[in-house]
Amino acid sequence: MSDRLPGFSTLAVHAGAQPDPTTGARATPIYQTTSFVFNDADHAASLFGLQAFGNIYTRIGNPTNAVLEERVAALEGGTAALAVASGHAAQVVVLQQLLQPGDEFIAARKLYGGSINQFSHAFKSFGWNVVWADSDDIASFERAVTPRTKAIFIESIANPGGSITDIEAISTVARKAGVPLIVDNTLASPYLIRPIDHGADIVVHSLTKFLGGHGNSLGGIIVDAGTFDWSTGGKYPMLSEPRPEYHGIRLQETFGNFAFAIACRVLGLRDLGPALSPFNAFMILTGIETLPLRMQKHCDNAKAVAEFLAGHPAVASVSYAGLASDKYNQLARKYAPKGAGAVFTFSLKGGYDSGVSLVSKLQLFSHLANVGDTRSLVIHPASTTHSQLDDAAKVKSGAGPDVVRLSIGIEDKEDLIADLEQALGA
Structure with a gap:
């Protein structure tokens, strides 16, 4: 070279x-x-x-x-x-x-x-x-x-x-x-x-x-x-x-x-x-050989899914720095201009029970304790990954009772949105 x-x-x-x-x-x-x-x-x-x-x-x-x-x-x-x-x-x-x-x-x-x-x-x-x-x-x-x-x-x-x-x-x-x-x-x-x-x-x-x-x-x-x-x-x-x-x-x-x-x-x-x-x-x-290709697809998909959720009537809020309205958007533009990542959370209006219910109704998303997979993943942190924390600590760490975490994969974004739509509707 x-x-x-x-x-x-x-x-x-x-x-x-x-x-x-x-x-x-x-x-x-x-x-x-x-x-x-x-x-x-x-x-x-x-x-x-x-x-x-x-x-x-x-x-x-x-x-x-x-x-x-x-x-x-x-x-x-x-x-x-x-x-x-x-x-x-x-x-x-x-x-x-x-x-x-x-x-x-x-x-x-x-x-x-x-x-x-x-x-x-x-x-x-x-x-x-x-x-x-x-x-x-x-x-x-x-x-x-x-x-x-x-x-x-x-x-x-x-x-x-x-x-x-x-x-x-x-x-x-x-x-x-x-x-x-x-x-x-x-x-x-x-x-x-x-x-x-x-x-x-x-x-x-x-x-x-x-x-x-x-x-x-x-x-x-x-x-x-x-x-x-x-x-x-x-x-x-x-x-x-x-x-x-x-x-x-x-x-x-x-x-x-x-x-x-x-x-x-x-x-x-x-x-x-x-x-x-x-x-x-x-x-x-x-x-790692495909990291640049995968990561860009992860981020592009995540932004599309976050935008869909932000407009859904069953969703109380979406925490994704790639959204222009998000409080971390300016930091995302500074530190991560190619994309704000593929892991984010959203809150449901129905609280804890709605979060647990949504996870059980998703079909394309896999319910498991991991992130960063080619497959899209979902978990309800308050009942799993952050369950050892008291309620106040859960909220401080971003894992309140109404919060669902998504790790967006590299599937077609239209299929991911369709799966979320049917689960939220159900």
């Missing part, structure tokens, strides 16, 4: 991949092996001592996974990435590098219900404390900062309501506090929003959703922006202090602008063990 930088669609197909040097296979092979042969004793020692890069054991790294990591890093504009078993695993591995027992991190209230549960309950056993802030009130993040704050966590497009977060404004708060900004970019994908371009230091994804795109493989990924100075103020000893398990190496000094990704691999993945299956990595890689 020429010296020009490849475009997004080219990167989605080619980044990280080369024909297999042994067989000439053009598709990335599935390296379905637990471990790898060393050249000799010195080679093995250099790999275990972080003095050379290479393959040791699939729990720590695998050639199929490595292509996936390089591809997503390229699409997000990061320096390096680490693939893990799920989006939840990515969050655990990220925060393990940043937090010590008793430390705090700030999180936006508008999050996937599973993340709210993980942050509120599971992380307590590690001594990690979440402090909640309102993404519609940037000052609430500033007020939440204390000397124990070690990170800020937000979603670029919030699940379930599809609201757009002002990444740049919250990044300013993080910079002032001297802590990294972590952005879950699952609902947007890098096709719509690249959080690193707007001040994010770390990006996480559930690869299960739009990047994989076909509802067939679990996965998660961590992308290192290479923008944060981990030696500042001694806040992050996992990266700045000598690591006894690696003969006193200081990860930031040794690995520079991809030190965080290395820490996640050699301190987090190595010891916690949430390794991604090479087969799942292969499936997700295949999905």
Whole structure:
């Protein structure tokens, strides 16, 4: 190729991949092996001592996974990435590098219900404390900062309501506090929003959703922006202090602008063990090749469905940033000009019972707990994904009792609208 930088669609197909040097296979092979042969004793020692890069054991790294990591890093504009078993695993591995027992991190209230549960309950056993802030009130993040704050966590497009977060404004708060900004970019994908371009230091994804795109493989990924100075103020000893398990190496000094990704691999993945299956990595890689095509279709369909629902007499309100009347429309125009995503919510005039009833009457939409599939999906969050929250918390997270969440697929939009029309009429 020429010296020009490849475009997004080219990167989605080619980044990280080369024909297999042994067989000439053009598709990335599935390296379905637990471990790898060393050249000799010195080679093995250099790999275990972080003095050379290479393959040791699939729990720590695998050639199929490595292509996936390089591809997503390229699409997000990061320096390096680490693939893990799920989006939840990515969050655990990220925060393990940043937090010590008793430390705090700030999180936006508008999050996937599973993340709210993980942050509120599971992380307590590690001594990690979440402090909640309102993404519609940037000052609430500033007020939440204390000397124990070690990170800020937000979603670029919030699940379930599809609201757009002002990444740049919250990044300013993080910079002032001297802590990294972590952005879950699952609902947007890098096709719509690249959080690193707007001040994010770390990006996480559930690869299960739009990047994989076909509802067939679990996965998660961590992308290192290479923008944060981990030696500042001694806040992050996992990266700045000598690591006894690696003969006193200081990860930031040794690995520079991809030190965080290395820490996640050699301190987090190595010891916690949430390794991604090479087969799942292969499936997700295949999905990413069509990400630009799928994502645009998702967004075009979602806007058409949202417009239909906004005009239906049984619908009380529609929360979709792609609508001109939506409170997040200006942020959508700024951050996601190609489309406001494909996941959104709407409220029914009949309340909780109407939401549950509608879900049961839909025929083309699949009733299940996932988003980002080629198929259109529906769920009633208050009775499922957010059921562990009390009523006030459900409303604050955008999952009130009358709310239905849709994940719009790539079917013909006329068929999706017809299915909703018959269910609402029934």
